[in-house]
Amino acid sequence: MHWTHKDLLDVCDLSTGDVERIFETADSFMEINRRQVKKVPTLKGKSVVLFFAEPSTRTKTSFDVAAKRLSADTFSLAKSGSSLSKGESLKDTAWTLQAMNPDAIVLRDSRSGAARFIAERLDCSVLNAGDGWHAHPTQALLDAFTLRRAWGGEFAGRTVTILGDIAHSRVARSNVNLLTRLGATVRVCGPRTLLPPRLDTWPVTVCHDLGSGLDGADAVMCLRLQLERQQDGLLPSLREYAQTWGLSRRALRKAKAGAKVLHPGPINRGVEIASDLADDPDSLILDQVASGVAVRMALLFLFLTRKD
Amino acid sequence: MSNAEFIVKGARWRGESVDVLVAQGRILELRPSGNYMDPGAQKIPAGGALLLPALTDCHVHLREPGFEYKEDIVSGLGAAAQGGFANIMCMANTRPVNDEAAVTEMMLEKARRAWKNGPRLFPVAALTRGLAGAELAELAELRRAGCVAASNDGLPVRNSELFRRAVEYAADAGLIVIDHCEDPDMAPGAGVNEGEVSSRLGLKGQPVAAEAMQVARDILLAEYLGLPIHIAHVSCRQAVELLAWAKGRGVPVTAETCPHYLLLTDEAVENYSTAAKVSPPLRTLDDVLAVRQALREGVIDILVTDHAPHAAHEKEVPFAEAPNGISGLDTALALTMRMVDEGILDLDTALRAWCWRPAEIFGLPACTFKRDDPADFVLYDPGAPWELTPERMRSKGKNTPFMGQTLPGRVNALFVGGVRIV
Numbered sequence: 001m002h003w004t005h006k007d008l009l010d011v012c013d014l015s016t017g018d019v020e021r022i023f024e025t026a027d028s029f030m031e032i033n034r035r036q037v038k039k040v041p042t043l044k045g046k047s048v049v050l051f052f053a054e055p056s057t058r059t060k061t062s063f064d065v066a067a068k069r070l071s072a073d074t075f076s077l078a079k080s081g082s083s084l085s086k087g088e089s090l091k092d093t094a095w096t097l098q099a100m101n102p103d104a105i106v107l108r109d110s111r112s113g114a115a116r117f118i119a120e121r122l123d124c125s126v127l128n129a130g131d132g133w134h135a136h137p138t139q140a141l142l143d144a145f146t147l148r149r150a151w152g153g154e155f156a157g158r159t160v161t162i163l164g165d166i167a168h169s170r171v172a173r174s175n176v177n178l179l180t181r182l183g184a185t186v187r188v189c190g191p192r193t194l195l196p197p198r199l200d201t202w203p204v205t206v207c208h209d210l211g212s213g214l215d216g217a218d219a220v221m222c223l224r225l226q227l228e229r230q231q232d233g234l235l236p237s238l239r240e241y242a243q244t245w246g247l248s249r250r251a252l253r254k255a256k257a258g259a260k261v262l263h264p265g266p267i268n269r270g271v272e273i274a275s276d277l278a279d280d281p282d283s284l285i286l287d288q289v290a291s292g293v294a295v296r297m298a299l300l301f302l303f304l305t306r307k308d
Numbered sequence: 309m310s311n312a313e314f315i316v317k318g319a320r321w322r323g324e325s326v327d328v329l330v331a332q333g334r335i336l337e338l339r340p341s342g343n344y345m346d347p348g349a350q351k352i353p354a355g356g357a358l359l360l361p362a363l364t365d366c367h368v369h370l371r372e373p374g375f376e377y378k379e380d381i382v383s384g385l386g387a388a389a390q391g392g393f394a395n396i397m398c399m400a401n402t403r404p405v406n407d408e409a410a411v412t413e414m415m416l417e418k419a420r421r422a423w424k425n426g427p428r429l430f431p432v433a434a435l436t437r438g439l440a441g442a443e444l445a446e447l448a449e450l451r452r453a454g455c456v457a458a459s460n461d462g463l464p465v466r467n468s469e470l471f472r473r474a475v476e477y478a479a480d481a482g483l484i485v486i487d488h489c490e491d492p493d494m495a496p497g498a499g500v501n502e503g504e505v506s507s508r509l510g511l512k513g514q515p516v517a518a519e520a521m522q523v524a525r526d527i528l529l530a531e532y533l534g535l536p537i538h539i540a541h542v543s544c545r546q547a548v549e550l551l552a553w554a555k556g557r558g559v560p561v562t563a564e565t566c567p568h569y570l571l572l573t574d575e576a577v578e579n580y581s582t583a584a585k586v587s588p589p590l591r592t593l594d595d596v597l598a599v600r601q602a603l604r605e606g607v608i609d610i611l612v613t614d615h616a617p618h619a620a621h622e623k624e625v626p627f628a629e630a631p632n633g634i635s636g637l638d639t640a641l642a643l644t645m646r647m648v649d650e651g652i653l654d655l656d657t658a659l660r661a662w663c664w665r666p667a668e669i670f671g672l673p674a675c676t677f678k679r680d681d682p683a684d685f686v687l688y689d690p691g692a693p694w695e696l697t698p699e700r701m702r703s704k705g706k707n708t709p710f711m712g713q714t715l716p717g718r719v720n721a722l723f724v725g726g727v728r729i730v
Contacts, residue, residue: 134509
């Protein structure tokens with residue numbers, strides 16, 4: 001069956017069958033990533049623009065590696081090096097890029113809805129690499145892919161706790177959507193100042209203390225805390241946050257034995273997660289990075305070989 | 309013998325076929341349609357069109373001086389005429405701000421030159437110099453220059469002591485204060501209600517409390533001072549409940565809302581639609597129902613458009629960057645008649661809110677079709693649905709979430725001071 005989606009803006013645009021297809025494709029690319037020669041000619045001649053209008057190391061590098069391993073050409077553009085920094089509108093920047101006729105644009109932007117905005121105006125595929133607080137579909141896909149491998153493919157009966165700054169997290173929004181659709185139970189846990197409004201309309205349980213948030217969880221997904229939240233008046237201090245909401249080995253005892261720990265990175269060690277726990281064998285943080293390359297290879301493959 | 313200069317024949321008013329007799333810019337008589345002898349009077353057949361008093365819009369942004377590319381006084385008055393408005397009040401957030409008599413005089417002069425016979429322009433003075441919220445503007449002089457009200461518009465005065473003094477001083481100057489109610493520290497200009505939609509879209513939303521707290525402040529001040537304050541564009545149930553409480557106590561507050569707060573919920577910003585980004589933001593269905601009921605019951609006194617035209621390129625940006633506002637003059641009457649057709653409002657409520665009550669609050673001319681009233685009226689054809697397209701809007705601002713919709717009827721004719729201008 002042909003892949004028909006033009007863009008990847010959010011995980012809710014994908015059917016469960018689409019997600020399974022991405023995972024199966026990523027499984028095959030995991031094998032390529034372990035070869036001595038990690039490059040295949042699948043996307044030779046295709047060009048991918050990596051347009052990161054917001055700083056990023058992991059996601060951008062991951063996409064870059066993924067594209068190159070499939071032999072696509074990549075072109076990087078940052079806000080500081082683009083006309084956006086001179087006040088050009090996003091629409092004009094998009095049209096300029098379009099005129100260069102790329103096959104896909106991978107976009108990271110600090111404004112919610114930016115990926116949809118670009119996708120509605122361009123003919124090439126747009127892959128959302130994170131827009132504002134809204135969505136980070138490739139991160140959610142790689143997180144779920146990582147857990148799927150750790151759990152042997154089964155999400156039903158599993159509980160995932162997403163811990164920390166839910167309100168400002170595109171990772172949380174996309175993960176809630178994807179994990180619940182795959183059958184997991186999702187809890188969100190954090191101080192009220194970092195929880196979004198109307199969580200009663202989300203398919204999650206809300207926990208206002210760390211103990212109940214972690215109780216019996218099969219996996220804990222820590223979110224990166226933006227350090228400026230203290231200046232925003234949302235937290236009294238990082239010290240208090242770390243003591244009250246930081247994931248420590250002791251706090252993790254409330255979760256199931258062998259509970260998996262995830263973090264989308266970059267980590268503030270000692271703030272949202274204790275340093276030793278980040279390096280623990282049950283931590284999947286580096287597996288997430290490895291899975292990320294395979295999942296993004298799968299996505300680039302599917303979107304760049306799609307048929308309308 | 310009536311001495312009428314012209315007679316509009318066969319219009320429909322409150323279910324009856326009527327003739328309107330006009331002389332020297334004023335209503336002579338409204339009488340059942342018939343074959344009366346009126347020698348010398350020009351006959352204008354209405355063809356069964358609805359007769360309505362011309363509308364008054366107490367909250368409009370004309371953008372001139374300073375932002376003529378969005379709208380200017382000529383184009384804004386053109387949109388007002390097409391929309392059936394005889395009077396419009398324009399806000400002070402121009403560049404320069406309308407905080408000096410010279411700016412007011414320039415606006416009035418441009419309006420007179422471009423539209424000799426109306427729609428009439430009534431400028432609203434800046435409440436504070438430069439809308440900065442620090443010092444009072446010269447309100448007495450602005451009143452003398454022609455302003456009819458004072459407002460800090462979208463930049464509400466944070467300092468309650470200064471706001472109190474502004475209300476007192478404005479009252480002495482003969483100006484009513486209009487207050488845009490929004491706690492300036494709570495997500496100002498977010499453009500989206502804080503709730504399920506903002507949460508899902510990952511947008512910073514503004515809670516209804518930001519509006520309601522400022523409404524509460526104004527009510528307490530109006531009661532304490534015994535002076536009127538007019539609350540701009542009410543959007544939420546909490547504000548409505550506070551207003552009902554205040555009016556029950558006899559507090560001299562009045563209030564307005566806009567067609568979009570009666571017709572749209574925050575679902576309209578789905579897919580990051582900047583056309584539906586307004587301040588205060590569109591709220592929930594519960595708020596819409598509360599605002600509708602408040603208008604029917606007179607808790608909200610008047611309807612306004614909050615006409616806020618913007619250039620296309622300004623709205624064609626990611627949601628957070630887009631300016632707030634809907635271009636509303638062209639569509640207000642048709643949207644109102646849609647609400648009448650749908651039973652959301654009855655016609656009398658709509659006319660009270662668009663015509664008679666605004667005149668009472670701000671001391672403006674109004675037509676009730678009694679002898680000597682200004683001959684300001686509209687012939688509205690309810691049987692002429694039209695599709696809203698950019699080309700059909702007279703305003704330079706094409707920014708409306710109703711674009712592409714079929715509206716139920718249109719203005720066939722507008723008379724202002726007895727002169728047909730549409």
